[in-house]
Amino acid sequence: xxxxxxxAILGVGLMGGSLALQLKDRGLSKEIIGVxxxxxxxxxxxxxxxxxxxxxxxxxxxxxxxxxLAIPVDSIVRILPEVLNRISDQIVxxxxxxxxxxxxxxxxxxxRGRYVPTHPMWGTEYSGPTAAxxxxxxxxxxxxxxxxDSDEDAISWTRFxxxxxxxxxxxxxxxxxxxxxxxVSHISHITSFALANTVLEKERExxxxxxxxxxxxxxxVRLAKSNxxxxxxxxxxxKENVLDVLNEHISQLRxxxxxxxxxxxxxxxxxxEGANRIKRILK
Amino acid sequence: xxxxxxxAILGVGLMGGSLALQLKDRGLSKEIIGVxxxxxxxxxxxxxxxxxxxxxxxxxxxxxxxxxLAIPVDSIVRILPEVLNRISDQIVxxxxxxxxxxxxxxxxxxxRGRYVPTHPMWGTEYSGPTAAxxxxxxxxxxxxxxxxDSDEDAISWTRFxxxxxxxxxxxxxxxxxxxxxxxVSHISHITSFALANTVLEKERExxxxxxxxxxxxxxxVRLAKSNxxxxxxxxxxxKENVLDVLNEHISQLRxxxxxxxxxxxxxxxxxxEGANRIKRILK
Numbered sequence: 001x002x003x004x005x006x007x008a009i010l011g012v013g014l015m016g017g018s019l020a021l022q023l024k025d026r027g028l029s030k031e032i033i034g035v036x037x038x039x040x041x042x043x044x045x046x047x048x049x050x051x052x053x054x055x056x057x058x059x060x061x062x063x064x065x066x067x068x069l070a071i072p073v074d075s076i077v078r079i080l081p082e083v084l085n086r087i088s089d090q091i092v093x094x095x096x097x098x099x100x101x102x103x104x105x106x107x108x109x110x111x112r113g114r115y116v117p118t119h120p121m122w123g124t125e126y127s128g129p130t131a132a133x134x135x136x137x138x139x140x141x142x143x144x145x146x147x148x149d150s151d152e153d154a155i156s157w158t159r160f161x162x163x164x165x166x167x168x169x170x171x172x173x174x175x176x177x178x179x180x181x182x183x184v185s186h187i188s189h190i191t192s193f194a195l196a197n198t199v200l201e202k203e204r205e206x207x208x209x210x211x212x213x214x215x216x217x218x219x220x221v222r223l224a225k226s227n228x229x230x231x232x233x234x235x236x237x238x239k240e241n242v243l244d245v246l247n248e249h250i251s252q253l254r255x256x257x258x259x260x261x262x263x264x265x266x267x268x269x270x271x272x273e274g275a276n277r278i279k280r281i282l283k
Numbered sequence: 284x285x286x287x288x289x290x291a292i293l294g295v296g297l298m299g300g301s302l303a304l305q306l307k308d309r310g311l312s313k314e315i316i317g318v319x320x321x322x323x324x325x326x327x328x329x330x331x332x333x334x335x336x337x338x339x340x341x342x343x344x345x346x347x348x349x350x351x352l353a354i355p356v357d358s359i360v361r362i363l364p365e366v367l368n369r370i371s372d373q374i375v376x377x378x379x380x381x382x383x384x385x386x387x388x389x390x391x392x393x394x395r396g397r398y399v400p401t402h403p404m405w406g407t408e409y410s411g412p413t414a415a416x417x418x419x420x421x422x423x424x425x426x427x428x429x430x431x432d433s434d435e436d437a438i439s440w441t442r443f444x445x446x447x448x449x450x451x452x453x454x455x456x457x458x459x460x461x462x463x464x465x466x467v468s469h470i471s472h473i474t475s476f477a478l479a480n481t482v483l484e485k486e487r488e489x490x491x492x493x494x495x496x497x498x499x500x501x502x503x504v505r506l507a508k509s510n511x512x513x514x515x516x517x518x519x520x521x522k523e524n525v526l527d528v529l530n531e532h533i534s535q536l537r538x539x540x541x542x543x544x545x546x547x548x549x550x551x552x553x554x555x556e557g558a559n560r561i562k563r564i565l566k
Contacts, residue, residue, distance in 0.1 A: 121495050121496075121497040122497060122498070123497075123498075123499065124498075125499075140497055141494060141495055141497065143495060170491075170494050170495065172491070176491070177495075179489075180489075180491065180492055180494070180495050181495065183481075183482050183485055183492050184482065184492065184493065184495050184496040184497070184500045185495070185497070185499055185500060187478065187481065187482075188478070188499050188500050188502070188503040188504070189499070190536065190539050191474055191478055191503055191536070192503060192558070193539065193554060193555055193558040194532060194535040194536045194538075194539060194558075195470065195471070195474055195532060195535075196557075196558035196559075196560075196561040197535045197538075197554065197557055197558050198466075198470065198528065198531050198532040198535050199466050199467065199470075199561075200557065200558070200560055200561065201531065201535075202466055202528075202531070206462075206463075208453075208455070208459070208463065209463055209466050209467065210467065210564045211424060211453050211463070212404050212424055212426060212453065212460075212463050212464065212467050212468070213404075213467040213564060213565075214404040214405060214406075214423055214424065214467070214468070215405070215406075215407075216406065216408075216468055216471050216472070216506055217467045217468060217471050218565050219471070219502050219503070219505060219506065220471040220474055220475060220502070220503050220506065221471070221561055221565065222502060222565060223499055223502065223503060224558040224559065224561045225559060225561060225562050225565070226555075226559075228551075228552050228555035228556055228559070231555060232548055232551055232552060232555065235543060235551070236543070236546065236548065236551075239543050239546075242543060243540065243543050243544065245481065245485075246536065246539065246540050246543070247540070248481050248484065248485070249477060249478060249481045249536070250533060250536055250537070250540070252477040252478075252480045252481050252484075253473065253474070253477045253529065253532070253533055253536070254533070255477075255480075256473050256476065256477060256529065257526065257529050257530070257533070260518060260519070260522050260525060260526050260529070261526065263519065263522075265515055265519065268511075268515055268518070268519075269511050269515060271476060271480065272476055272509075272511035272514060272515065273511055274479075274480055274483065275475070275476040275477075275479035275480050275483070275507040276479075276507065276508060276509075276511070277479075277483055278479040278482075278483065278504055278507045278508060279508050281493045281496060282496075282501050282504065282505060282508070
């Protein structure tokens with residue numbers, strides 16, 4: 001297997017840009033070609049040395065061995081079939097935060113085997129090429145979905161790539177992925193957005209409200225800075241799972257509300273001690 | 284003004300222990316005496332060099348110039364009147380996360396002027412003497428409440444102390460403090476506790492749920508590790524404000540729910556862009 005590839009990255013923002021840096025650093029790329037509809041992003045990606053050159057999608061597909069989709073999930077749904085139509089035997093990998101709809105969209109495509117659906121569990125609340133970070137992805141998990149539906153050489157190089165950039169790999173179905181992602185990622189974004197709105201709403205009448213904000217507040221609300229262009233399609237595509245988690249979360253909040261209203265200290269203690277069990281999972 | 288004092292700290296845990304380290308480091312203390320009902324904490328505080336010696340509350344009051352209450356707010360309500368009963372002209376400072384009930388409890392006490400109600404806006408989700416950190420409090424805000432009700436020398440030394448450990452000071456009424464604290468601190472703890480319970484509940488049937496947890500999840504849920512002994516009395520004492528914020532927060536979450544149910548992408552975008560305005564406040 002020739003492990004060094006010519007790689008096209010669609011979307012040279014936070015994810016695509018950070019991946020490009022890691023691929024170069026680990027010597028996985030002969031050349032990295034950036035594809036991006038934003039001229040500002042194209043320019044920035046070249047300036048920052050994220051990519052070696054910028055090409056159109058058509059040129060990039062013709063000139064590379066691997067095509068990585070690092071764009072919002074609504075764009076992936078649109079562009080993935082087009083990419084599969086154009087390739088010969090290139091490997092196509094997407095990094096989207098949802099998986100079921102993408103997989104469903106191309107399930108009968110004759111080039112389905114060339115496609116590997118993945119989700120690296122790393123990100124920040126920032127976006128664009130300037131948000132790209134060196135050393136990203138290291139020691140984080142990446143989910144590879146429905147591995148049996150991809151060709152062996154495609155899965156094999158994808159595994160090699162993620163291993164080389166320091167990620168540990170989890171395999172599951174795209175359906176299970178979307179359920180789990182709703183619980184450990186998508187809901188956190190909704191609670192942060194809603195918490196920001198809760199406090200900003202109050203600030204309209206009380207300007208001093210943020211003078212006291214400290215680390216705890218910042219920690220729970222930082223995801224509210226996330227980009228709507230990226231997050232709207234994620235939540236819409238994973239609507240059913242996200243609604244299930246959101247309903248459960250609202251019902252958990254109502255338990256706290258009821259404890260306070262009824263001054264039920266015993267049950268409040270039980271709820272908090274239950275939540276403390278998260279120590280098992282978080283370091 | 285003799286700025287170097289003999290200082291008693293009641294509660295040698297996260298807050299008291301960290302403050303002790305800073306007071307020593309900045310040369311504000313002639314001697315630091317620890318008071319703690321837990322023998323394990325007494326021993327640990329001596330071992331870690333947080334305090335110079337351990338005494339009973341009675342001894343410590345008799346032997347010091349400043350008494351700092353760094354204990355849960357239900358204990359402050361109980362012990363503060365007792366401390367004011369025993370002092371001559373010592374300064375008494377508390378660091379509790381609520382203020383109104385404490386101030387109300389001693390408002391007619393003849394030694395009220397010796398008491399300065401404060402709230403340093405720093406903390407972590409850990410507790411006990413081993414959680415104490417060097418360099419804590421630096422560049423954070425401290426709220427000093429109802430300053431006009433404290434004697435001038437007491438306020439003056441308290442300001443000097445917080446300035447010396449690197450904090451910037453905000454003054455407000457204890458009533459305003461409790462309202463603001465509900466928005467920028469207390470609600471964040473409830474959302475974290477509830478989010479932890481949401482996901483832990485699901486984990487009962489699906490053990491793989493946490494394999495994918497990454498930075499975003501950790502950030503929104505880390506406060507769920509907080510100590511119930513500290514947080515139950517805070518939420519109960521600030522019940523009215525916390526319930527107001529909690530109701531608003533649940534109604535903000537319901538807006539997201541409704542957007543998803545109705546596939547109202549425009550309104551979802553409006554909500555997220557509204558939340559993005561938090562960038563103004565958080566760096």
